[in-house]
Amino acid sequence: MEDSDMTDAPAAPLGNEEEEQVTDLPTPQDATAGASTKLEDMFGDDSDDDDDEFSSSAPARPAASSQPDPQSAPAPSKPRYAEPDTLRQFYSRLFPFRPLFQWLNHSPTPQPDFQNREFAFVLPGGAYIRYQSFASADLFRKQCIQMTPERFEIGPQYSINPRDRKTLRKASAFRPVMKELVFDIDMTDYDPIRTCCSGAAICPKCWQFITMAIKVVDAALREDFGFQHILWVYSGRRGAHAWISDKRAREMDDTKRRALANYLVLVSGNEQGKKTGIKRPLHPHIDRSLKILNPYFQTDVLADQDPWHSAERAEKLLALLPDKTLTTALQKKWDSSPNRSSNQKWSDIDTVAEAGNLSATFTAKQLVEAKQDIRLEYTYPRLDAEVSKKLNHLLKSPFVVHPGTGRVCVPIDTRSLEDFDPFSVPTVTQLLQEIDAWDAEHVGMTEEDRAKVQDWQRTSLKPYVEYFRGYVAGLLKAESAAGKRGREEEGVAGSESMEF
């Protein structure tokens, strides 16, 4: 799990005293409660108008303080992208609050889906504030501008407004009721099989593992579970998140989440050569995954990663082959010609086996299966499944800035998945410079024409926001069609009698 990327704490029991204390800290929002109420009145309820939060008439950046000369300014204690002023600019001018609100709310007007949903803020000082909730997109935006969180996380919708949870007499009445199904794929889980980088580092070669994982998981979610509203998001450094918003996915309880997660997880065969326990015939999901992964195994694993090049690393491969006669013969061959590539070693397996180096009890079919297992071991998605198993787990929001890299956690368009390049994802500082550059280029423009182009449209964040808006529009459309049917059904349920 990425160090500053995910929160695994939220599964903690509700009503935990320590948590309560954290959230008891006076928040800036509390301090300005009067002011925000007035603003709320002014803006009225959320309208379905255009993205007024992107309006270029938003408070202008103070020119002097926002652009200190990096050479002459005193060394900042934080990187530029984590400074409160930078974050304030980001939240007030660039962050797509409106579509984010609609995405979590499933409707243009505020619903409990959004209003009773938990947000957790990580403040610049490191404080972690849980159980924040907001009546509207605009109030949410105001608090972000006010508090300039380094990042925020999204949790479930609760049975009541999370801010009111302490007013309940019975703690059990406060419970999570709905959340998107989420997945987390992190490169650190690939350290045992990648040779190019380790730890926090990534490069285009190992990013391919994330690409493969997205393909396999996305196919299973769509074809096996019938989900349609799947948003993949770059986690800002070395991984990806998935958010599934289908109603059926959102309403899953922990049992179903765990079942689905375990359906997708393949127990790793690990380096000790333990059997992976993948049963034969292959389950259709594994069979399909293998078909998707086979080409990647040839190019990205054997050629690019070359995982068994050295004699030491080749032992890992031998450990995964269950026949002693075969491994002894291979060992002998590789000892005499030590510089064989992984590609060559992989084909050596068949050559040596066909030359008769197989135990009497070990069949050709078993060899095929062992090789399938190895391919899966080196290509099959490595999910951090715990994240997916709990309804009340929080996950970092799309479009926030990764505190370690300054990159924006942008959505990944799976229609052009192979083209996604994590190194070309804009950083927040870069985006703010792009606005300035655009402004400089368009000095001749009339004030009126300039106002038509919102800040985000002046930057390289534009394609990501546009993709997200399109995605959310599709979700809302499906939701309003399904909503009608749902409301009719709800009229009957929920009247369980307890008069006995």
Add this chain to the structure above:
Amino acid sequence: MLAVTSAPRIASNKRTVVDARRQQFAKTRHAPEEYPHRLNFYLVPPAGDIALEQFEEWAIARLKVLGELESCQFRNKTPAETDEHMKPVLDKYMRLSSNASRSGEVQDERKRDHYSHWTLRLAFSSTPDLRQRFARLETQLLKLRMASDDARERRAFIDSLSMSWETLSEEEKITWLDQLKAATNLKRDEEESWFKVAWEKVPELVERRQCLLKRGVAYVHVREQQTMVINEFSRQLETGLELAARNLPRMDEDNRLSPILHHLSQSFVAPDAGYSESSSIGDITTPTAAAIDGLSQHFPLCMQNLHRELRKNSHLKHFGRLQYTLFLKGIGLSLQECILFWRKSFKLIADDKFKSDYLYNIRHAYGDVGGDSNRRGRGYTPYSCQKLLTEPAPSAGQTHGCPYRTYNPDNLLSLLQSVGVSDRTLLQGVKEDVGKQRYHIACNRVFDYAHKAQIKKVKDEGLWSASELDLVLHPNAYFKRSFLLKNLGKVKAGDLGVDGAFGVSSGGAGEKMEE
């Protein structure tokens, strides 16, 4: 057991209440109660009139059944052994006849089954732990009954459930045959028959990749059907219990029901066991004050703990003294010997102070002094596990109660180690039991381990009947069983009675009394 002295009055009141509450639903929701099937998913709460004593009596019978079922599980009985153990229990407490039996009792039996389930459902909805245990045991009970059901009647029951499953058409089967076989691991001798159901209905099969999934629909082999029914029952019951928990505050307002529900849920913490005079060893030997140190090896942890505290401090606080005195009375220590025991144990206390501060309480516990009723009842009854597990927890400096409940896990484990329980697997088991608040199970686990060899012997040689090895639910029963097991040969040979003293200790353990 709870003595409902004013049962008739309460019953009539209760009837009015039920009627009034039911009125608004009577027409729309509840058809007259008929039970076409032996098995029941208990989806609809009962609607009929029921007197308060029946309400309680039926629930207690069901509780007995669930308790026995839990003890089978704790004893790691195989399904066949469980079946064998449960058959007489079910026949005695909750007989359910098949339609084919043509018994005149069929409808009444099913009504009892239905009502008692709902009573316990209410009683056990209050905490997550009770809900989980209740759902687990009810699920096992259904499984047990389903296995014993007549095949045709079982099929009719399964068909009656709205499980929304659909058989595969021939065309679908031909199209997906290879995938179906691979996904469900079809064996050569199995029929090629599958059905379709929303995947959410079979999370267990999805989790293990034992069904085919297509766009949210699970294709399941027919062999899974019974398991599915059981799992569906378990799921619906869990949901129902959550719902009941949320409605419980409203139930609390009915002050006629709440004491019964409360008592039932306490009985589930540890089934209630009255003190039985046979827990005394007075018929085998005459325990003396001087023998207590030696006998303490047979004490359950709660009493060993008190004994050790007493020896360490030469003193015990009031509630600890009371608990221990009653226990000693229960093992057959006479009043005189008991007074002597305390007198010697409180060696830092002067005679005068002992007489003025402590003597009366000991005599009172034995029924030697006090009001008529106390003397007639021969004092207080020794405390049961349930009593110790449900009384208020001791405050700092007090050592009474059940240590499995009152000690935090780390201190509990060191206490156990200090009395010689050191097997790691055993301690791990204790820790798990305690984590699940199954304190009496933890205590029985320790007992079984400490008497492993002897239990094997009496089982193998058929010396004891199965019921003599039931769960221990009373500290005095623990003592007696331990004493007998550790003195197997001697008791039989009469060696213990060397003093020739089969004399009844004066003022010894009384009969069972109402508290």
